[in-house]
Amino acid sequence: MDIRKFVLTTVLSVHIVMRSEERYLKDYDASRFASPIVTVDNVLFSLDNNELSVLLVKRANHPYQGTWGLPGGFIDMTLDESTRDTALRKLVEKTGVIPPWLEQLETFSGKYRDPRGWSLTTAWFALIARTDCQPHIESVSDAKWLPTHQLTQQTLAFDHGEIITHALNRLRQKTRYSLLPVYCLAEEFTLTQLQEATEIILGQAIQRKSLIRRFEASGMFEDTGKSKATGARKARLYRRKEGVDIHLFSRNLLNDTAE
Amino acid sequence: MDIRKFVLTTVLSVHIVMRSEERYLKDYDASRFASPIVTVDNVLFSLDNNELSVLLVKRANHPYQGTWGLPGGFIDMTLDESTRDTALRKLVEKTGVIPPWLEQLETFSGKYRDPRGWSLTTAWFALIARTDCQPHIESVSDAKWLPTHQLTQQTLAFDHGEIITHALNRLRQKTRYSLLPVYCLAEEFTLTQLQEATEIILGQAIQRKSLIRRFEASGMFEDTGKSKATGARKARLYRRKEGVDIHLFSRNLLNDTAE
DNA sequence: ATAATAGTGTCTCTGAGACAGTATGAC
DNA sequence: GTCATACTGTCTCAGAGACACTATTAT
Numbered sequence: 001m002d003i004r005k006f007v008l009t010t011v012l013s014v015h016i017v018m019r020s021e022e023r024y025l026k027d028y029d030a031s032r033f034a035s036p037i038v039t040v041d042n043v044l045f046s047l048d049n050n051e052l053s054v055l056l057v058k059r060a061n062h063p064y065q066g067t068w069g070l071p072g073g074f075i076d077m078t079l080d081e082s083t084r085d086t087a088l089r090k091l092v093e094k095t096g097v098i099p100p101w102l103e104q105l106e107t108f109s110g111k112y113r114d115p116r117g118w119s120l121t122t123a124w125f126a127l128i129a130r131t132d133c134q135p136h137i138e139s140v141s142d143a144k145w146l147p148t149h150q151l152t153q154q155t156l157a158f159d160h161g162e163i164i165t166h167a168l169n170r171l172r173q174k175t176r177y178s179l180l181p182v183y184c185l186a187e188e189f190t191l192t193q194l195q196e197a198t199e200i201i202l203g204q205a206i207q208r209k210s211l212i213r214r215f216e217a218s219g220m221f222e223d224t225g226k227s228k229a230t231g232a233r234k235a236r237l238y239r240r241k242e243g244v245d246i247h248l249f250s251r252n253l254l255n256d257t258a259e
Numbered sequence: 260m261d262i263r264k265f266v267l268t269t270v271l272s273v274h275i276v277m278r279s280e281e282r283y284l285k286d287y288d289a290s291r292f293a294s295p296i297v298t299v300d301n302v303l304f305s306l307d308n309n310e311l312s313v314l315l316v317k318r319a320n321h322p323y324q325g326t327w328g329l330p331g332g333f334i335d336m337t338l339d340e341s342t343r344d345t346a347l348r349k350l351v352e353k354t355g356v357i358p359p360w361l362e363q364l365e366t367f368s369g370k371y372r373d374p375r376g377w378s379l380t381t382a383w384f385a386l387i388a389r390t391d392c393q394p395h396i397e398s399v400s401d402a403k404w405l406p407t408h409q410l411t412q413q414t415l416a417f418d419h420g421e422i423i424t425h426a427l428n429r430l431r432q433k434t435r436y437s438l439l440p441v442y443c444l445a446e447e448f449t450l451t452q453l454q455e456a457t458e459i460i461l462g463q464a465i466q467r468k469s470l471i472r473r474f475e476a477s478g479m480f481e482d483t484g485k486s487k488a489t490g491a492r493k494a495r496l497y498r499r500k501e502g503v504d505i506h507l508f509s510r511n512l513l514n515d516t517a518e
Numbered sequence: 519a520t521a522a523t524a525g526t527g528t529c530t531c532t533g534a535g536a537c538a539g540t541a542t543g544a545c
Numbered sequence: 546g547t548c549a550t551a552c553t554g555t556c557t558c559a560g561a562g563a564c565a566c567t568a569t570t571a572t
Contacts, residue, residue: 034336035294038379075368077293077377083368107366107381109334109342118336120297120381122366192551210534212552217533232550233542251533255509255559451524469561471525476560491523492569510560514532 036109037119040086041072041160043105043167044095046145047184048130052200053145054164057094059157060142063115068146069157070164072121087124094143096136101127101183105167113159121158125167127183175201176252179218182240188224190235191215206253218247295368296378299345300331300419302364302426303354305404306443307389311459312404313423316353318416319401322374327405328416329423331380346383353402355395360386360442364426372418380417384426386442434460435511438477441499447483449494450474465512477506 044055056068071094073086080086084102091099102124109120137143146154148168151161174180181197182189195211215221215238222241227234303314315327330353332345339345343361350358361383368379389404396402405413407427410420433439440456441448454470474480474497481500486493 035297036334036336038294038297075295075377075379077295077370081370083366083379104365106363107342109381111336111340118334120334120342120379122368122379122381190551207535207537208551209536209553213533229543230550232544232548233552235551249533250511250514251560252509253534255534449524466562466564467525468527468563472560488570489523491521491571492525494524508560510533512561514561 037114037116039072039074039119039121040083040090041070041121041123041163042087042091042126043070043123043164044091044099044126044128045148045167045171045184046128046130046133047197047200048145050196050200051147051149053147054151054167055094055137056144056146056154056156058142058144064157067157068144068154070123070160071143083122084124087122087126091126094137094140095128095133097128097133099126099128099183101180105163105170108159108163110159121163123163123167125170127171127180129184129186131186171201172203176254177249178246179214179220180246182220188226188237188239190228190230190237192230192235202254204254210253214249217249220244220247296373296375298331298333298378298380299342299349300329300380300382300422301346301350301385302329302382302423303350303358303385303387304407304426304430304443305387305389305392306456306459307404309455309459310406310408312406313410313426314353314396315403315405315413315415317401317403323416326416327403327413329382329419330402331382342381343383346381346385350385353396353399354387354392356387356391358385358387358442360439364422364429367418367422380422382422382426384429386430386439388443388445390445430460431462435513436508437505438473438479439505441479447485447496447498449487449489449496451489451494461513463513469512473508476508479503479506 042055046053046055055071057071059065059067059069071090073090075083075086076089079089084104087102088098091102103126105123105125107120107122109118111118113119137145148164151164154161156164171180175198179194181201182194184197184201185193191208191212194215195206195208198211199205220240221238224237224239226237228237301314305312305314314330316330318324318326318328330349332349334342334345335348339348343363346361347357350361362385364382364384366379366381368377370377372378396404407423410423413420415423430439434457438453440460441453443456444452450467450471453474454465454467457470458464479499480497483496483498485496487496
């Protein structure tokens with residue numbers, strides 16, 4: 001960007017109208033000012049078949065009609081109290097359930113990212129266990145899971161490919177200093193499942209011992225008392241404690257791998 | 260939020276109009292749909308007099324006329340190619356210079372945060388050396404620096420107090436795993452200045468030795484060959500290397516202090 | 519010389535990496 | 546018993562915390 005034009009920009013002289021705020025608000029017409037197109041999009045990740053996938057929906061409307069894109073849409077100002085509500089509403093429409101992890105990713109904006117004109121989308125990043133949403137998704141014909149390693153082959157609407165890449169980086173980074181991948185697992189899970197989830201996301205093996213140390217130090221989990229057979233010795237089943245926040249560690253895993 | 264209402268929400272039946280995307284775009288009228296009020300705000304931090312301060316401007320217009328708030332405003336869709344441009348344009352208006360650090364913080368949205376109605380603001384987080392912008396700011400009567408420890412006493416427009424709190428948390432967190440505070444220093448700086456900046460931001464003393472280890476390991480800086488007298492032994496002056504990205508460390512400082 | 523600030527050497531301590539060793543359960 | 550998977554013990558190693566030590570310069 002050429003920033004010199006900004007340096008030369010002078011402060012606009014402000015026409016101060018002297019009237020009460022009350023009266024000002026009464027007369028205020030939100031449609032007076034040209035406004036960008038505002039949407040909300042979700043990057044929902046899930047694990048299955050040793051793959052990390054992202055949920056896509058086929059666009060029913062223009063622009064990019066028929067192209068795959070992220071599940072999202074316009075804010076419903078009567079239903080939604082914030083863009084978080086919009087994100088949740090759209091996710092529930094497509095998956096039938098509330099994802100156990102939802103955080104704001106980043107807002108993408110620009111003159112050229114939407115053919116209709118200047119646009120802005122607040123992107124959210126979510127995790128879910130595949131089994132918790134698979135039945136609902138299979139009932140909808142216009143939704144599919146895209147394995148992230150096929151991202152480059154798939155043409156996507158708008159800048160959704162770029163948004164997914166940002167979300168992937170965030171997921172990988174957070175996996176190095178938290179146990180975020182548990183939110184991709186079923187309610188009750190084994191340490192081996194958590195290890196596999198972590199390894200799929202990071203794309204490389206980790207030390208089980210390091211995972212166990214963190215698991216215990218986090219204080220986030222409790223033993224269900226149950227165990228699960230997987231062909232050999234039975235593995236203990238854990239669950240997340242009620243109302244416990246995610247624990248952030250002060251060191252990263254895999255700190256040899258350059259950032 | 261009551262999420263049951265979302266679970267009950269059914270997918271709207273989509274009226275698929277069969278016409279070419281080209282024709283669709285030609286007929287597209289962005290003002291057809293109700294849209295939230297969209298703005299961009301900046302949280303600009305700076306250090307002076309052993310204090311971390313944030314830049315505020317007195318609002319010239321309704322709503323909150325006369326109240327202090329963050330420097331920001333509407334997107335100019337002809338000037339700005341993205342909200343980053345909007346953020347920069349507003350910062351240059353108020354400070355006269357481009358800040359050496361600018362990153363997106365978060366987007367705040369909601370039905371009630373602006374009395375005019377449903378609104379959304381993309382907040383940006385910036386750092387600058389006080390000396391680089393002080394002359395310009397002093398020439399503008401409607402701008403001031405608010406020391407962050409006085410945040411609770413100051414009434415601010417909209418949810419700007421909350422936004423500043425988020426930015427502060429981000430700054431403190433990043434200071435623990437990077438050398439972000441250098442962006443609050445002049446072009447040429449001493450290690451002691453960097454240490455003091457870090458300590459002001461974190462609100463506690465750090466080990467100079469740890470800072471030096473990180474400083475050397477980061478590869479971000481070069482010796483200017485010059486040095487600066489401060490009353491006793493002269494301190495070496497360093498500067499940031501041209502075009503070098505910020506280095507992220509794999510461990511945090513102060514990891515005793517609970518997250 | 520003294521005081522003050524700049525910078526070094528080196529020990530401890532935490533937690534990740536590595537990997538050998540033990541436990542459990544299906545067959 | 547064997548074999549596969551689950552789990553533990555314990556060593557090494559990087560880098561933060563702590564703090565004593567040396568270096569430089571104005572007075």
